[in-house]
Amino acid sequence: MTDRATVRTEQGLDADGLRDAYRMMRTIREFEERLHTEFATGDIPGFVHLYAGEEASATGVCTNLDGRDSIASTHRGHGHCIAKGVEVKGMMAEIYGKATGTCRGKGGSMHIADLSKGMLGANGIVGGGPPLICGTALAAKIQGTGGVSVAFFGDGASNQGTTLEAMNLAAVWNLPAIFVAENNGYAESTSSNWSVAADNIADRAAGFGMPGVIVDGFDFFAVHEAAGEAIARARAGGGPTLIEVKFTRYYGHFEGDQQTYRADEVAHAREELDCLKRFRARVIETGELTAAELDAIDAEVLQLIEESVTEAKAAPVPTADDLLTDVYITY
Amino acid sequence: MARMISYRDAINEALTLEMERDETVIVMGEDNAGGASAGSPGEEDAWGGVLGVTKGLYGKFPGRVLDTPISESAFVGAAVGAATAGLRPVAELMFIDFMGVCFDQIFNQAAKFRYMFGGKAVTPVVIRTMYGAGLRAAAQHSQVLYPLFTHIPGLKVVVPSSPYEAKGLLIQAIRDNDPVIFCEHKAMYDVQGDVPEGAYAIPFGEANVVRDGDDVTIVALGRMVSVAEEAAKELAANGIEAEIVDPRTTSPLDTETILESVERTGRLVVVDESSPRCSVGRDISAIVAEQSFGALRGPIQVVTPPHTPVPFSDVLEDLYVPSAQDVVNAVKTVADWKR
Ligand SMILES: Cc1ncc(C[n+]2csc(CCOP(=O)(O)OP(=O)(O)O)c2C)c(N)n1
Ligand SMILES: [Mg+2]
Numbered sequence: 001m002t003d004r005a006t007v008r009t010e011q012g013l014d015a016d017g018l019r020d021a022y023r024m025m026r027t028i029r030e031f032e033e034r035l036h037t038e039f040a041t042g043d044i045p046g047f048v049h050l051y052a053g054e055e056a057s058a059t060g061v062c063t064n065l066d067g068r069d070s071i072a073s074t075h076r077g078h079g080h081c082i083a084k085g086v087e088v089k090g091m092m093a094e095i096y097g098k099a100t101g102t103c104r105g106k107g108g109s110m111h112i113a114d115l116s117k118g119m120l121g122a123n124g125i126v127g128g129g130p131p132l133i134c135g136t137a138l139a140a141k142i143q144g145t146g147g148v149s150v151a152f153f154g155d156g157a158s159n160q161g162t163t164l165e166a167m168n169l170a171a172v173w174n175l176p177a178i179f180v181a182e183n184n185g186y187a188e189s190t191s192s193n194w195s196v197a198a199d200n201i202a203d204r205a206a207g208f209g210m211p212g213v214i215v216d217g218f219d220f221f222a223v224h225e226a227a228g229e230a231i232a233r234a235r236a237g238g239g240p241t242l243i244e245v246k247f248t249r250y251y252g253h254f255e256g257d258q259q260t261y262r263a264d265e266v267a268h269a270r271e272e273l274d275c276l277k278r279f280r281a282r283v284i285e286t287g288e289l290t291a292a293e294l295d296a297i298d299a300e301v302l303q304l305i306e307e308s309v310t311e312a313k314a315a316p317v318p319t320a321d322d323l324l325t326d327v328y329i330t331y
Numbered sequence: 332m333a334r335m336i337s338y339r340d341a342i343n344e345a346l347t348l349e350m351e352r353d354e355t356v357i358v359m360g361e362d363n364a365g366g367a368s369a370g371s372p373g374e375e376d377a378w379g380g381v382l383g384v385t386k387g388l389y390g391k392f393p394g395r396v397l398d399t400p401i402s403e404s405a406f407v408g409a410a411v412g413a414a415t416a417g418l419r420p421v422a423e424l425m426f427i428d429f430m431g432v433c434f435d436q437i438f439n440q441a442a443k444f445r446y447m448f449g450g451k452a453v454t455p456v457v458i459r460t461m462y463g464a465g466l467r468a469a470a471q472h473s474q475v476l477y478p479l480f481t482h483i484p485g486l487k488v489v490v491p492s493s494p495y496e497a498k499g500l501l502i503q504a505i506r507d508n509d510p511v512i513f514c515e516h517k518a519m520y521d522v523q524g525d526v527p528e529g530a531y532a533i534p535f536g537e538a539n540v541v542r543d544g545d546d547v548t549i550v551a552l553g554r555m556v557s558v559a560e561e562a563a564k565e566l567a568a569n570g571i572e573a574e575i576v577d578p579r580t581t582s583p584l585d586t587e588t589i590l591e592s593v594e595r596t597g598r599l600v601v602v603d604e605s606s607p608r609c610s611v612g613r614d615i616s617a618i619v620a621e622q623s624f625g626a627l628r629g630p631i632q633v634v635t636p637p638h639t640p641v642p643f644s645d646v647l648e649d650l651y652v653p654s655a656q657d658v659v660n661a662v663k664t665v666a667d668w669k670r
């Protein structure tokens with residue numbers, strides 16, 4: 001990959017950049033909407049946590065990143081994977097547990113990773129990612145690559161010791177590390193209003209001597225700009241930043257969650273706040289992109305998702321031999 | 332008169348009865364109260380933990396069912412600390428895999444106090460946690476980690492194999508004055524079993540002989556007890572009568588019942604869902620080899636998954652978990668063995 005994305009940040013996004021961003025967000029949305037439908041048929045094994053509604057975060061951040069950069073994700077990881085360039089078809093096959101999947105069917109939804117893309121993995125352990133990106137940031141710093149590392153984590157994960165320790169470490173080592181707290185209001189059924197003792201997760205940044213910013217997570221442009229600033233500062237040796245992105249998840253904690261713990265805030269969010277709707281309205285209004293262009297992207301994305309599901313369903317399952325491979329490199 | 336209830340309800344009943352009996356018993360964990368304590372705009376809803384095991388307790392015992400942030404080190408440690416100060420906390424560590432973020436509070440703190448403080452500490456904490464494969468939950472949500480706890484002197488470790496054992500062993504765990512790790516198999520919550528209504532405690536370190544037989548001893552743990560029972564039926568059809576011993580607690584371990592059985596049958600197969608190295612299955616086989624060597628008429632067999640993480644794919648996970656057929660094969664190996 002080139003430095004195109006970085007150049008774009010400094011100049012604002014050109015039409016190509018806007019198209020890429022829209023395609024990314026739309027791909028995440030359709031991937032998740034389709035999984036929601038497919039999960040209900042019973043064909044998908046295990047736990048699936050959907051990112052629908054939160055697309056502007058992964059997209060707004062990752063459109064500032066390039067091939068030097070790494071991200072760590074969470075159990076709600078599909079959006080981060082897509083935004084960091086992991087192949088959609090491989091992801092779908094992985095979620096179906098197929099041999100053609102990104103992780104050959106051994107990881108599943110919660111563990112999709114592609115280190116060649118700087119994607120350190122979705123994660124089954126809440127708070128698992130932040131320490132890891134201190135390591136990739138340290139490697140980038142020592143090797144002088146200019147790479148920046150980003151940890152995405154939830155409001156629930158913001159209370160995990162690993163997350164807090166990682167932020168302090170990143171600050172004392174002055175690492176090119178960005179901490180993106182995705183506050184969707186809940187950790188499973190537990191409200192972040194209750195679980196986060198401070199008013200905002202971002203307020204905690206002061207305790208670690210790093211800048212903390214709060215962003216409207218439904219607004220791609222706001223996330224893109226805030227992340228752009230933080231990432232540029234980190235690349236220039238200015239150290240870590242904590243960004244709190246606030247929004248609502250559109251589905252339950254996992255597929256199957258009856259969500260009796262929350263009032264229906266989703267209908268309002270989908271109708272009035274939705275990141276894709278807002279993006280469309282804005283770029284059409286400014287004349288940067290046309291409705292026809294955006295519709296064409298929508299159609300292409302739908303086609304891609306359709307193909308990935310068809311191919312995933314038809315793909316071979318792992319064989320008995322695969323059970324024993326890749327525990328070690330040598331043994 | 333038989334009363335059939337689920338493994339989940341049996342655990343819930345044990346908690347309810349002990350909370351009614353003893354007001355020092357408190358319960359804490361992630362989403363134990365959920366929507367209800369969080370002041371959320373949603374309906375009043377106390378989840379009772381992610382799989383609903385503590386459902387209903389929040390309303391019944393005001394102030395004694397605590398929600399926690401996702402801060403396992405802090406709340407597990409708080410449960411340990413509260414236990415030293417007169418409470419009997421039952422902390423829920425949702426998945427046993429999450430011991431990774433709070434193990435210090437368990438094995439350097441809770442486990443050590445009694446000995447390290449010269450017998451002066453009492454730490455009656457219970458950590459309930461779910462383990463095991465079978466739900467396609469992949470490598471970080473499916474492990475069978477009771478051997479790690481069993482390894483630590485100072486911890487008691489419980490692996491209930493049925494609703495009946497779950498209730499009686501949890502009541503004992505709560506009344507017990509030592510730290511107890513209570514391991515619930517996540518694929519068993521809906522398993523039904525005959526459970527008496529009142530309170531009863533099953534003592535630790537007393538194995539249950541699930542099935543009598545004279546040809547081979549099968550020691551099975553947790554969910555593997557039902558796998559062994561299935562195997563025993565097939566073996567019986569082939570003229571082999573298996574005795575099944577369920578140790579119920581891995582620490583303390585009832586070696587006497589196991590040794591007595593092997594002395595009689597001369598053959599031992601251990602069925603253990605945990606990884607094969609440094610495991611409870613290997614520990615039991617070593618104890619038998621040391622103490623009943625003369626009685627053995629063939630090599631001890633240990634049926635375990637392979638030495639790999641738990642795979643996600645359903646095809647692979649089904650191959651991973653020991654099956655009744657694996658147990659039958661192991662029994663045949665030892666039964667057919669010729670010097
Ligand atoms: C160490 C650990 N504790 C608990 C869990 C169980 N768990 C999985 S996701 C989750 C909620 C996470 O909430 P949040 O961080 O806000 O992320 P969100 O699901 O909202 O994206 C919990 C409690 C876990 N996977 N790992
Ligand atoms: Mg959340």
